[in-house]
Amino acid sequence: MRELELIAHLEGLFAPANARVIRGLGDDAAVVRADGYAVTSVDTMVDGIHFRSEMLSAEEIGHRALAAALSDLAAMGATAGEAYLSLGVPPGIAPEQVLALATGAHKLATRHGVTIAGGDVTRAPALSVSFTVVGWARDPGLLVGRDGAQPGDVVAVTGTLGAAGAGLALLEGRAAKEPLGDLADSLRERYARPQPRLDEGRSLAQAGARGMIDISDGLATDAAHIARRSGVRLELSLASLPVAAGVREVTEQLGVDPRSFAATAGEDYELCVCLPAVAARQLQNVLPANATLTLIGAVVGGATGAVFTDADRELSGFEHSF
Amino acid sequence: MRELELIAHLEGLFAPANARVIRGLGDDAAVVRADGYAVTSVDTMVDGIHFRSEMLSAEEIGHRALAAALSDLAAMGATAGEAYLSLGVPPGIAPEQVLALATGAHKLATRHGVTIAGGDVTRAPALSVSFTVVGWARDPGLLVGRDGAQPGDVVAVTGTLGAAGAGLALLEGRAAKEPLGDLADSLRERYARPQPRLDEGRSLAQAGARGMIDISDGLATDAAHIARRSGVRLELSLASLPVAAGVREVTEQLGVDPRSFAATAGEDYELCVCLPAVAARQLQNVLPANATLTLIGAVVGGATGAVFTDADRELSGFEHSF
Numbered sequence: 001m002r003e004l005e006l007i008a009h010l011e012g013l014f015a016p017a018n019a020r021v022i023r024g025l026g027d028d029a030a031v032v033r034a035d036g037y038a039v040t041s042v043d044t045m046v047d048g049i050h051f052r053s054e055m056l057s058a059e060e061i062g063h064r065a066l067a068a069a070l071s072d073l074a075a076m077g078a079t080a081g082e083a084y085l086s087l088g089v090p091p092g093i094a095p096e097q098v099l100a101l102a103t104g105a106h107k108l109a110t111r112h113g114v115t116i117a118g119g120d121v122t123r124a125p126a127l128s129v130s131f132t133v134v135g136w137a138r139d140p141g142l143l144v145g146r147d148g149a150q151p152g153d154v155v156a157v158t159g160t161l162g163a164a165g166a167g168l169a170l171l172e173g174r175a176a177k178e179p180l181g182d183l184a185d186s187l188r189e190r191y192a193r194p195q196p197r198l199d200e201g202r203s204l205a206q207a208g209a210r211g212m213i214d215i216s217d218g219l220a221t222d223a224a225h226i227a228r229r230s231g232v233r234l235e236l237s238l239a240s241l242p243v244a245a246g247v248r249e250v251t252e253q254l255g256v257d258p259r260s261f262a263a264t265a266g267e268d269y270e271l272c273v274c275l276p277a278v279a280a281r282q283l284q285n286v287l288p289a290n291a292t293l294t295l296i297g298a299v300v301g302g303a304t305g306a307v308f309t310d311a312d313r314e315l316s317g318f319e320h321s322f
Numbered sequence: 323m324r325e326l327e328l329i330a331h332l333e334g335l336f337a338p339a340n341a342r343v344i345r346g347l348g349d350d351a352a353v354v355r356a357d358g359y360a361v362t363s364v365d366t367m368v369d370g371i372h373f374r375s376e377m378l379s380a381e382e383i384g385h386r387a388l389a390a391a392l393s394d395l396a397a398m399g400a401t402a403g404e405a406y407l408s409l410g411v412p413p414g415i416a417p418e419q420v421l422a423l424a425t426g427a428h429k430l431a432t433r434h435g436v437t438i439a440g441g442d443v444t445r446a447p448a449l450s451v452s453f454t455v456v457g458w459a460r461d462p463g464l465l466v467g468r469d470g471a472q473p474g475d476v477v478a479v480t481g482t483l484g485a486a487g488a489g490l491a492l493l494e495g496r497a498a499k500e501p502l503g504d505l506a507d508s509l510r511e512r513y514a515r516p517q518p519r520l521d522e523g524r525s526l527a528q529a530g531a532r533g534m535i536d537i538s539d540g541l542a543t544d545a546a547h548i549a550r551r552s553g554v555r556l557e558l559s560l561a562s563l564p565v566a567a568g569v570r571e572v573t574e575q576l577g578v579d580p581r582s583f584a585a586t587a588g589e590d591y592e593l594c595v596c597l598p599a600v601a602a603r604q605l606q607n608v609l610p611a612n613a614t615l616t617l618i619g620a621v622v623g624g625a626t627g628a629v630f631t632d633a634d635r636e637l638s639g640f641e642h643s644f
Contacts, residue, residue, distance in 0.1 A: 027467045028397040028535060029363035034356030041351035042441050042454065044408045049445050075350040086366045086452045119364050123371050125447045130408045132454035145349045213350060
C-alpha cells in the first residue's frame with residue numbers, strides 16, 4: 001500500500017456517519033454543526049512512554065488512545081461528538097499497521113456515536129497517537145468540572161480498580177498468568193482496551209455530580225486533583241475500594257497490598273465522582289444497566305488533599321506526563 | 323523551573339481572555355460556547371522533519387506551528403476561535419524553552435483573537451508541536467472548501483510567493499545573506515513567522531470564493547488539490563506570479579528560476595483561491611487594507627490538474643507529510 005492509497009483508505013474508513021458532520025477528511029478543515037457548548041480535550045500517547053508497541057496490537061493502540069481521550073469527556077458529563085487524530089509514524093511502520101490502528105479507534109468511535117472527522121499523519125521518530133475529542137452540551141450547567149466538590153458530598157467510583165495495572169504487570173512479565181486462568185485475558189483487555197465511561201459520566205452529571213475526574217494516573221493522584229481544584233479534603237477508605245477480580249492474584253506475586261495497588265495503579269479510566277449524599281442514594285436507578293458505583297469516602301473541609309484514612313502510609317499514583 | 327511550576331505558568335499565560343471560553347486549562351476538558359458551525363483542523367510539526375530546532379527560536383517554533391494550523395481555517399474563510407496544543411518534549415529541553423514556545427504561540431493567538439484553551443504536554447523522543455484549531459461560522463454556506471471551483475472562475479493568490487523557501491535557503495546556508503542586505507531578515511521572518519491570512523480568507527469567502535486552499539506544500543501542489551477535489555483544470559501562468567522581493571537574489575545563487583521556485587517552494591501560507599471573474603474584479607475593495615491579490619490563471623474543464631501553461635517542464639511542490 002502506498003501513502004496515497006493509505007489516505008484514500010483512511011478517508012473511506014472515517015467517512016462521516018453522522019449528519020452533523022458536513023465536511024470530514026479531505027479538505028483544509030472539518031465542518032461540524034455545533035450544539036450549545038463545545039467540550040474539548042486532547043490526549044497524546046507516545047510509544048515507549050505511554051505504551052510499548054511490542055506489547056499491544058495496532059488496533060489496541062488506536063483504541064486505547066481514543067479511549068483515554070474520550071474518558072476526559074466522560075469525566076465532564078459531555079456527549080461525545082467528534083475526534084481528530086494526529087498520528088506520528090516512524091520509519092518501518094507499514095501503512096497496513098497505520099490502517100489497523102485507525103480501525104481500532106474507528107470501532108470504538110462507532111460504538112459511542114463518535115465521528116473521526118479529521119486529522120493529520122506525519123513522519124515522527126516514534127509512534128505517536130494524539131486525539132483531540134469534542135463533546136457537546138446544551139446546558140453548560142450540566143457539565144461537571146473538578147472544582148465543584150463540597151464538604152458533605154460523598155465520593156464514589158465507577159466499575160472496579162486495579163485491573164489495568166494488573167494487566168500491565170502481566171504484559172510486562174512482572175507477574176505470571178498461570179495462577180489467573182481466564183482472568184489473565186480479561187485483565188490484559190482492561191489495560192489494552194479500556195472503556196470510556198461516557199454513559200456513566202452523563203448519568204452522574206444529570207444526577208447532580210459536583211466534582212468528577214477520570215482515573216488515568218491512579219485514584220490517589222486523581223482524587224487529589226479534585227481536592228485541590230475544589231479546595232476541599234477527600235477522606236477515602238482503602239477497605240471500600242472495588243478491587244477488580246484477579247488483582248489479588250497479581251499483587252500476591254508482586255508482593256504488594258491489592259487495595260493500595262488499586263488506589264495507585266493508573267489507566268483504569270473509571271470515574272471518581274463527588275456528589276450530594278441524597279443524590280448518591282438514588283443513583284443505581286439512573287445509572288446504565290450494567291454500571292456499578294461504589295461509595296469510597298466523603299468530602300470534608302480542612303487542608304486540601306486526598307487521604308486514605310485506613311492506609312498505613314501516604315499513597316500517591318503515578319503521573320506520566322506534565 | 324519544575325514541572326508543576328511550568329503547568330502553573332502555562333495556565334497563567336493561556337488564561338481565557340474571551341468570554342466565550344467558559345473553562346480553559348486545568349480541568350478534564352475545555353468548555354466553549356459554540357456558534358453555528360465548528361470548523362476544525364489539526365497541524366503537527368516535528369523537529370527534524372517539519373523544522374530544525376537549531377535554526378529557530380522556541381518562540382518562532384510556537385508561532386510557526388500555530389500559524390500553519392490557523393492557515394487552514396483561513397483557507398475555509400472561518401473566524402478563528404480556539405486552539406488546543408499537544409506538545410511533545412524530549413529530555414534536555416528546559417521548561418523555560420517550553421514556556422517560550424508557548425509564548426510565541428500565545429502572541430500570535432492574541433493577535434487573531436484566539437484563545438489557547440487546552441492541550442497536553444508529554445515526554446517524546448523529539449520536539450513535537452501539534453495544534454488543533456477551531457473556527458466558527460454562522461452560515462456554513464460561506465465556508466469555502468477545495469471542491470467548488472468551476473470552469474470560468476479565475477485563480478488568484480494572496481501576498482507574494484517564494485519568500486519562505488528563500489528564507490529557508492538562507493537559514494540552511496544554501497545561499498549567502500550578503501547580497502540581500504536587509505531583505506535577508508525579512509525572508510527569514512517569512513519562514514520563521516508566517517502570517518495566517520485569516521482576514522483575507524474571510525473576505526474572499528464573503529466575496530464569493532468557490533475553491534480555496536492555503537499554500538503549505540507549494541502552489542503547484544496545492545493548486546492541484548483544488549483541481550482534483552473540484553474535478554477541474556487550473557491553467558496558471560508562471561509569468562504572473564507575485565514573486566517576493568529578495569527571492570530573485572536567492573534563486574540566482576541556487577541556480578534556479580525564481581518563478582519556478584515561487585511556484586514550488588512551500589510554507590508561504592498564502593491563499594490560492596478560485597472565484598467568479600466578476601467577483602474578482604471588485605475584490606480589492608473588500609480585501610483588508612494591506613492585502614494584495616494577484617490573478618494567476620483560470621479554471622477550465624478537461625483533464626483535472628494544475629498546469630503552468632508557460633513552464634518548460636511540469637512543476638510540482640513538495641509534500642512533507644502523508
